[in-house]
Amino acid sequence: MLPTELLMFKIKAGLVEPRRIKPHTNNLKLAATLIATFESHVGQRRSELNEALQALEAGRQDFRVLRGLAHLLSQRGEFEAGGEIAxxxxxxxxxxxxxxxxxxxxxxxxxxxxxxxxxxxxxxxxxxxxxxxxxADLPDQQTLMTFEPLEPLELLQRYDLAQAQGMLYRAYQLVITARRNEPARYKQLLKYLKFFGLMVTVEGDAAYGFTLTLDGPTSLFSSNTRYGLAMAKFLPALLHVTKWDLSAALKPRRDLAWVDPKDEEWSFQLTSEDGYVSHYKPPNEHDSASESGFAERFAKLDTPWLLEREVDLVPVPGGVILPDFRLVNGERSALVEIVGYWRPEYLRKKFALLRKSKRTDVIVCVSERLNLDKAGVDPSDFGDRLVWFKGVLDPKAVLAVAERTAKTA
Known part of the structure; x- marks a missing residue:
């Protein structure tokens, strides 16, 4: 990401608009030159690299853009004290x-x-x-030991995203409206929320969209930007989800002379259509061999039922359920949840959420290899919605349950 002094944005009627770079010839050429400069200085001191960057910057009106690009490239290099003695x-x-x-x-x-x-x-x-x-261990005397280059277009994309991330440094609340997506993408979203210590409340339904409100105790302190930094780190994960809108409430910056002192709050708006590109690894389509194997076997059946990967969030008190599949036959549909993971605490939480949801259209598929007794879990109360499987999950067994339990839209 970028430090605050390299963020470029404008304010219009309380809305924050971050600076973006157009991928035209001049900008691509600048990016390529900077990448080549870093590559040519591998094995040299940081001070020598900085001198080369200052020479490139001389006389340029867009020097802040150059500095921002160079900062992002410096994060892809490893600087160490040279020599063989400490x-x-x-x-x-x-x-x-x-x-x-x-x-x-x-x-x-x-x-x-x-x-x-x-x-x-x-x-x-x-x-x-x-x-x-x-x-030799002082910053300007350290040696650039390794450097992982980017393609010029990738660098410009990374710059645009870093500017957008920078808008969230001062965020104290983030509201995301997300619609139907693949479970793997929702799961990655929730994984990063947990990883960065972000609290989320999920409300809504498939017809009107799901609202994820990100807030937390650190956001209550106006001088604390740690929570906003976590939101900024989370943004690249959100980009892997399709069909969403984001609205962030920001604390105005008081250190800028051109900012209206009467501004009490800024707003930053973003959507999945804005063209930002994530550098986080995209999630796998299937989370497990059980899911991928089930989808492959289902594809070979001759059945009017369709197997969909795009599944809605199911909000429940104290959490959210992300079913693995949806079965659809005309106006009838059922959700499929495959439970094949063995950790006791995971199993306890999974079954607790399934019960809290009170959804009667969720088919619960459980591997017989799981040690449910050790986890203190008894899924028998799911009744005829329960499908046991040993090595592989039989799609015909799941379809038989769907015929009985599917709901009509």
Missing amino acids: PAAVREKVFALAQSHPPSRHRTAEVLEQAARALSADLPLTGSDLAAALY
């Missing part, structure tokens, strides 16, 4: 020897040579080697 060890030895002699230019060279002899038990060293290593 600078801290060199400083300790040199400073200890220097304390017993009055400082002078001549004595400096002598002390470095003396320290080199003392530290060269396993590695031959000279005074010049120690002079180079003395402050």
Whole structure:
């Protein structure tokens, strides 16, 4: 992401609009030049790289864009102290020897040579080697050891996303309206919400859309931007979900002279149609071999029922259910939940949520390999909606239950 001083945006009627870069020839050329600059400075000090970047920046009106692109590229490099001896060890030895002699230019060279002899038990060293290593761990003296390049277009896309993420630094509430999606994408969404410590409340239904409200205790403190930073890190995961709208409430920046001091709140609006590109790994279509195997076997059946991967969220008190599939036959439909994961706490939570949902159109498929007794779980109360399976889940058994339990829209 980008530091606050490199964020570029404008305010119009309380709405925040982040800066975006058009992928035309000049911008692509600039991105390619910056990437090549980083590649050519692998093995050189950060100070030398910075000098090269400053030379590129000279005379350019878009220098802040250049700095933003360079900042993103620097995050793809690994900077370390060069050489084979730790600078801290060199400083300790040199400073200890220097304390017993009055400082002078001549004595400096002598002390470095003396320290080199003392530290060269396993590695031959000279005074010049120690002079180079003395402050090699300072940021501008660190060496660019490795660099993972991007394609020019990827860099511009990353810049656009970083600007959008930066708008969320000062967010204290995020409201997402999400519609029907693949379960794997919803599951990734909820996984990142948990990973970044974001609290979410889910409301709504398939007809009107699901509202996910992200809020939490840290957002109550006006001076704390930690929660907004977590929201910013979450944004690339949201981009893998289709058909959504986002509205964020932001604290206005008071450090900018051009900001209207009467502004009490800013709003940042985003949709799935805005063309931002995520750099997070997309989720797999199926979460498990049980799901993928079931879909493959179902595809071979001659049946009027359709198997859909696009499934709605099912809000329940204390959580949300993400069924794996939907079976559809005309106006009739049923949800399919495959329980094949063995961890006791997962099983307890899964079955508790299924019960709380009070949905009678959810077919619960449970592997006989699970140690339900150890987890303290008894799924027998799901009655005729329960399908047991051993190695593989038989689609015909699931369809038989769907015929009995499917609801009519």
